[in-house]
Amino acid sequence: MSSAQGGEDGGKPSGGMVQAELPALLSAAFEAGGEMGGRLRGFDWSATPLGPPSEWSAALVHAVGTMLSSRAQIVMFWGPEHRAFYNDAYRPTIGAKHPHALGQPAREHWVETWDVLGPLLESVRATGEAYRGEDHPFVLDRHGFLEDVYFDISYDPIREADGSINGVFCIVNETTGRVLGERRLRALADAAVAVNTARSTAEVLQVAARHALGLTEAVRVVVTAAGARYEADGGGTAAVEPSVVLPLTGTTGEQLGELRVWADDEGDVDPGRAALAQFARLIGVRLENARLYEAEHRIASTLQHSLLPRSLPQLPGAVVASRYLPSSTDVEVGGDWYDVIRPDGELVLVIGDVVGKGVRAAAAMGQLRNALRAYVLEGYDPGEALTRLNRLVCSVEQLSFATVVCLRFDPGTGRLRYASAGHPSPLLIKGGDVTLLHDRALGPPVGAIPATTYRTVADTLTTGTRLLLYTDGLIEDRQLGIDAALGQLREDATQPGEHVSDLIDAVVARVAVRPRRDDVAVLALEATEPHRFSLRLPADPTRLSVLRKRLEDFLVAHRVGATDVFDLTVAVSEAAANAIEHPVEPAEPTIGVEVTVADGEVVATVRDSGRWREPTGAGFRGRGLALIRALGELTVSRSAEGTEVTLRRRLQD
Known part of the structure; x- marks a missing residue:
């Protein structure tokens, strides 16, 4: 050799x-x-x-x-x-x-x-x-x-x-050193751009870890900060201890996190150490900015929600639900708002959108909301209320523009009155038929023309009819035009649902999962029978949550006390669970629930269409009727058509 x-x-x-x-x-x-x-x-x-x-x-x-x-x-x-x-x-x-x-x-x-x-x-x-x-x-x-x-x-x-x-x-x-050095410089520039576009701490850590892999031939990178952690795996077998550990410091020198890089068992990250050190400084500054962003975002979110109703009033004959989705691309407060007011046995729904963003738009939103609420409570109809609101807006030094729709509904008669100031038309939903409540502009935005008089339009809502009010963020889509997006919204509104909250879930599903340039506010109303609640549900235990929600809304609308609401919800839910579980070979895989309130008494009836199984006597199940009986006067009627369970309960004073 x-x-x-x-x-x-x-x-x-x-x-x-x-x-x-x-x-x-x-x-x-x-x-x-x-x-x-x-x-x-x-x-x-x-x-x-x-x-x-x-x-x-x-x-x-x-x-x-x-x-x-x-x-x-x-x-x-x-x-x-x-x-x-x-x-x-x-x-x-x-x-x-x-x-x-x-x-x-x-x-x-x-x-x-x-x-x-x-x-x-x-x-x-x-x-x-x-x-x-x-x-x-x-x-x-x-x-x-x-x-x-x-x-x-x-x-x-x-x-x-x-x-x-x-x-x-x-x-x-x-030329390996020069080629890799130039590549690292390009990678560092790309990494700097990427990390500077990340806003939240989680986004910064994720982007930083992935780009740190590209700066060196590392097999593992871990970035931590403020209780958050992100790990990127480059493949291969990492050494036991990290090859490089670098602090992530802000502009004041405060350590905000740590960057750890592992080479493989044989390799070394020394050639990329200088680039890593520069990248670590960039990460530290960006983490500092992310903390400021998140603080501003929390303030913005708190302000947004403080200007919206914490709860919605309930009224016999009407069921309402709402949803608010803040913009996902901007920390500034948006100008979208909604309100539900209950004057003199009627229900007033308002939804609006102030032009602009930021604190000024939020302040204008609060002023308009409170002013319009005051006009409604004074008894003005929707058209006169918007006319007075426009006059007020045009009289102040800092002029604001806003689109608004104001709708007044009487559940006792089904009478509907509404006015609009340049706002998108609500959708009118009758079963599978979805139309615009009005197909032409009823007036300009508030603040646009000082002498505008808004007229009130009269209509009628029959039992089971629904209205969907929304701001334009719901139909703004870069991939679709307004007309196509509105058509998609109408299609989404036809999806079946037992509660108006199901309707809202259906129409916001598309925008909830994508970046939003604008806020989205949605308000829904369903006209129901004032003193009778009726619901038919699939014989599916997962649908009991819908029953509980509808029943609670119905009882609260009739001002039933909290103890009675709780007991009745438990009893009716248990009766419905029995109706789902016990029937053998039901004629229809559905159950029916009917609840009435009259003269201080609630009567709830649950029906199925099958013959009940005999109880085995084992386990917890089988005690449902005893539980229901403890909460009210119970009657059970069995026939060839099915079983009917009726609960009567005298309401507490």
Whole structure:
């Protein structure tokens, strides 16, 4: 082995080797060629197809002499096997391959990159055309692991005296450091842009962890701050301890978090440490901004919700529900609002949108809401209330513009009166039929024209009819035009639902999951029988929540006390659960519930259409009737058509 490698003594000839006289040029080159000159002299070339140096061709002698005398990184491949020669300057580029690669076929020691190197060498030998490349990529195993490396290369043919090509002279310059450095700079610039677009702490950590992987050849990155944590996995086996730990500090020097980076078992992240340090400073500043953003967002959210009703009034014959979705793309307070007012046995629904954003819009929203509420409570109809509101807005110094719709409903008669100031028309929903409440503008926005008089339009709502009021954020979609979005809204409003809250769930489902440029306010009303509550439900235990919600709304609307509401909800819910669970082979997979309130007494009836199973006496189930009986006067009637459970309860004073 020592003769094949020139020995470990710096390249002296092995003892059994007979030395013939070398050409003067080659002898001088070996003498002045440093370590590699000594190793080339000491290598047992006679054991290779090249033969002893004394028999080398003039072309090979001159090529070796030129290579050894140069300070450039040069490797030379000779013969059909591409046997390797290289000088001292080239040694660092192959790492642990030295000195084993000397004099050996290139394919044996450059096997990991032979699919790239082999065709290049064969092409130069076959065509006689030199090859030049800048930042040419190779994959090399020179330190016990594969790494991506880059070289400026010039592969030139070596011609024999007869003109044939028997070798390739390769001048190389490793550019890996520069290429990776430029790549890290680009990655750092991309990372800076990405992290600067993140707003919340969670977003900053997520973006930072992912981009830190790209700055180094790390296998794991963990970023932590303020109780939050995000980890990115780059693949591979991480070392036990992190290779780099960097603090994340803000502009004041306060440590806000920590960046930890793991290299693999053999690798190192030192080449990317400087970029990581710069990135850590960027992360720290952005975390500081994220804290400010989140504080502003909390303030904005608190202000938004403080300007909206905490609860909605209930009135016999009407069921209302609402939803408010703040903008997801801006911390500024929006100008959307809604209100529900209960004057003199009627229900007034208001929804509006102040033009603009920020504290000024929020302040205007609060002023308009309170002023309109006052006009309604004074007894003015919707048109006169909007007329007075417009007059008020036009009289103040800081003029505001707002779209508003005001709707007054009498559950006892079904009478509906409404007026609109430039606001999108509510939807009128009758079963599967959805239409606009009005198909033309009824007036300009409040604050637009000082002398505007808004008229009140009269209509009637029959039992079971629903109204959907909304702000324009519900139908603003970059992918769709307003008309298409409104058509989609009408389609969503046709989805079946036992409660108006189901209607709201259906129409906001699309906007709730996408970024919103504007706030969304939605208000829904259903006309019901004033003193009778009736509901038909699928025989599905998961639908009992709908029953409980509808029953609670009905009882609260009749001003039933909290204790009675709780007891009646428990009793009716238990009766409905029995009606779902016990019937055998029901004629219809549904149950019916009917509740009435009259003369201080509630009567609730639950019906099914099957024969009940006999109780087993085991477990908790089977005690439902006893529970219901404890909460009121119970009557159970069984027939061929099904079972009817009736509960009567005298309300507490």
